[in-house]
Amino acid sequence: MGLFKTPEEKEKALLEKYGLDGLSNPKDVESVKSIASNLVGSGLMDAGMRIGMSAKVEDQLQVTYQKAIMEQNFIIIRKLCEISEKLK
Numbered sequence: 001m002g003l004f005k006t007p008e009e010k011e012k013a014l015l016e017k018y019g020l021d022g023l024s025n026p027k028d029v030e031s032v033k034s035i036a037s038n039l040v041g042s043g044l045m046d047a048g049m050r051i052g053m054s055a056k057v058e059d060q061l062q063v064t065y066q067k068a069i070m071e072q073n074f075i076i077i078r079k080l081c082e083i084s085e086k087l088k
Helices: 007-017 026-051 057-087
Strands: none
Touching: 007 026, 026 057
16 A cells, blocks of 8 residues: 555545445435545645644634534434435
């Protein structure tokens, strides 16, 4: 394995982290992969903002709140998928 992960590896790791790697509907999988891809791309911006001296506290709080909302949304997606599987 190389030193740096490919975007596909980062997407897979993010899906596994939030327990979304078992989604069965291909449309759901593509939607979550699209979200994950956007998050992987913005991860550098998040890290840069935290390191940068010019980042305002308000900006850092906004990033923190957005991350919390994203995590809550992934939990909801996972639970809805579990409910759907049980109903089948």
